[in-house]
Amino acid sequence: MIRLGIMSFAHLHAEAYVENVRAIPDAELVGAADDDKTRGARCARALGVRLWPTYEDLLAQQLHGVIVCSENARHRALVEMAARAGVHVLCEKPLATTLTDAHAMLEACQQGGVSLMVALPMRFSAPLLEVRRVLDAKRLGEIFCCVSTNQGQNPRRHRDWFVDKRLAGGGAVMDHTVHLVDALRWYLRSEVAEVYAQTTDLLPGGNGDVETGGVILLTFANGVFATIDCSWSRPASYPTWGGLTVELIGQHGVMRVDAFRQNLTIYPERSPGIHWEYWGSDANQGMIGEFVSAIQERRAPAVTGVDGFRALEVIVAAYESARTGRPVRLTMGENR
């Protein structure tokens, strides 16, 4: 039995992960801890999870792994704590808010002899996996260009810290870029060589502190270029939280994938509006399953801290590009 714990309920994904862990016969959710006592008590009660008074208490329960769901800027402290305790880590994305923190986390996990996985569930999305198979079968031929979007509603409707630069590290760019950077690296099997970005705070809800919209143009080492729209451009009335799409332009044709378009459309007589109910496969379940399997099989997980580090490098470069108006060159690994 793989014994797991949850460190912090700051990120709303924690709720989904609790259900994912419970759905795995070989895994046991031992409990959770949270530095915010009120939030911890509320979430633990709502989810029926045992709450330990401190992170140290939780880590003392002979855990195999923890899922870190704290605010972005607090990932480092919790990951280092888990690594010191010899517990494998699945860390919510983005890995960290600075490359210094991200580097320290990679080091700590290496020294602690534990694996570091980053929560990039799109690697486990059924529609995105289908595209990976089409690419493997070379049906599109050479890929020249990708157009991708990960737009969403402003996440402050769930948690205020998402628009607090001190805790989130930034706004839409920090929140919504990593999934696509990772998916594009996975599809193209190449590293990002150049980053151009323009950001805006014209979309509402940035609190005067963080950008609420952005468009990023990446050029990969293999010459392929790709855009990412990471904007919080979905209003409160949008029928779902947002979405994630990738369009690929290839030698033999074009392809477009929408990771969240397997929905029913619901038109209520009374309540506020039309909404979508998702019926597709749960990518998070595959991701939590991989975390557990990797621990059981004593191997590195399919998505590692290095993948999280690469995605963060792009984010840091995107902020610099947006500030200067110039493209920023990345040399793989040298920006640590």
Place this chain on the structure above:
Amino acid sequence: MRVAIVGTGLMGGVHAEAWSHTDARIAAFVGTAGAGGDALAGAYAARFVTDLDAVLADVDVVDICTPTHLHAEFTLRAAAAAKHVICEKPIALTVGEGRRMIAACRTAGVRLLVAHVLRFFPEYRLAREMTARGDIGAPAVLRLSRCTFRPRKADNWYVDPARSGGMILDLMVHDIDYARWVAGDVVRVFAKAAQTSGRPDETDHALAILTHRSGAISHLEGSWAYPPPIFQTRFEIAGAAGLIEFPGPAPAAIEMHLRGGEGSNHEVQLPRSPLHESPYATQLRAFHEALTRGTEPPVSAEDGLAAVHIARAAIESARRGQPVELDASGEAR
């Protein structure tokens, strides 16, 4: 009002059909011999000539539907004869030519109307009207996409950068003009272009990010890399108080279009939606009204020139791999 249509290809025919919804009369078609101009002229009971000068004395308006590299020459000849000019988009191949055309028409005291037909497409016009009256707040992030197949034609001027300016100037220019219409002047352009056909110098897929003076950002996609018969246009405008999306998101998780059968006989596809009046007819009605009553059409020659400026900046950016800054007058710095 009597009209000479210069150019007897696809757009010459489209304009002729659109003129038939006005009380103007097509007096003549001007084209090259043996290119189907006689038949077109026959259908509209008009003369067919191979030299514009032969009919200039007989018309009030010259409607230029030629390949782009000929726009300047015909405009200057029409202006010299004091005839109004209607000109297909883009206004010209280069900013310099466009500027000369505007100056010549101003000096001659004639109108120069540029056929940026997207401004007459009801879905685009409605979205712009709603944005302009503040329904979705200040525009913040625009996404405009126009994807179709590589034009096919015996003497394929569309894909010849010397005659059309290439895909960005011929196709993406529609959305460049629209982005500017919705979100205002552009101060910076960064673009990347691909040659998926494998033909050097023949950009067939490009992405551009425009930064507007207002702080808004536009993401533009233009493509001749889709398999026939696809012509897919999409847009969304995200504003401070709402979002407009056209069309809604695709209903499928996966969509794939592979090259194979030819799919269509058309040399290029025009977007079509069932309407009581085609956007081309709406456009010519507006132009007809501008010429007969002196009204201002929703697109000026200066707008046409600004679109060429931005398109040229995008081409330059893609070539150099650097963003291109535009100053207050729209000039590349």
